Amino acid sequence: MERIPILKLGDALLVTIQVDMHDRLVTNLQEDLTEKIVAHNARGVLIDISALEIVDSFIGRMLDNIAAVSRILDARTVVVGMRPAVAITLVELGLTLAGVQTALNVERGMELIRRDSEQLLIADDAPAV
């Protein structure tokens, strides 16, 4: 059974989508992802879609779903590497992925997650100081 690999990078999980998504694959990915978020206590999920040339409303909904699930588990979702043509298509479809953060590439996305968790640490430390 094919699965999409999920890599652990420090505090974050990295998912690189390189194949056409279908229902089964998406369900598997969501299950794996939720388990890994809990197992590794991840603060963020990076979804790299730079290899995707065609994105439809199905993928859009999938990204929204993953973001919603991750949010419940206290991990933020960052979609990275979206191509210009894909961005235009999504906007034309009316999908603005409001619940998802975005970054230009994986590096920027990692920075975003790191900055957030640092802020969180400062906030946690604040009463003690």
Add this chain to the structure above:
Amino acid sequence: MARGKLNVLAQLVGQQESVILSEWLDQLRNATSAQAGRIQQAELQTQCRNFLDLLRQALTAGEADVTGAAYAPVLDLLGSVSRSRALQGFTPAETATFVFSLKEPLFEAANRALGKDAVAYAQTIREITTLIDELGMHTVNVYQKSREEIIVRQQREISELSTPVVKLWDGILALPVIGTLDSERTQVVMENLLQTIVDHGAEIAIIDITGVPTVDTLTAQHLLKTIAAARLMGADCIISGIRPQIAQTMVHLGVELNVISKATLADAFAVALRRLNRAVFAIKTPAAHGNGSHAAG
């Protein structure tokens, strides 16, 4: 029957080709004396000779319909002549003259061959007129079409020229929009902006709408689309340059942009710099220490 009639015409052209050619060239020379020099005599001569040659072949094939396959080479040649005339800036009348001036030499030729047979002569004249008229119509059509192509190309160039994306700083882009934002422009603007975001790895894009004359609900929607697309790529947008009247109109219309907007490009740039943890300082030089230090504050 039609076949036989057209063959008369074919014979006419075949037998008197050189006479027709020289008379036609004379006609053209008289008609186009005003714009002499724009087209080489030798070139004109070649065009005429080729045209007559192709016309004779088409007539010999005996097809009555100008849109038929036999006439395709004739129409092609006419098309290319007409197109080059359009590009050289000839008027439609001057272009059509190329074909219509062939009428007179053909009449003369018919007169020489069939002058004594009134019925056949009249018949041939009618055929010549029909043929030349249709060819003339085709010439004008192609002329019109190539002019329209020029206009379309220029429109596209204008819309590309008027939507530059400029880099203000590392990671900060500016997009000064000049002119009305319709759906087609929005598409071009969006593609330009997104591609530049990727190329420069920009984090913030400032959309300056000082040059946009009016902002209605549709324009606002187009702006929002552009901003949403840029956000999907991981870049934030700031809108600047909303003029007072436009701000009032937008409030009246109930248009809400829900993005950071600043009055001027300079303000927006300041915000962008702060976001990237950058700042601009005045340089303190030793000379400025004495009298100009207050300016450096």
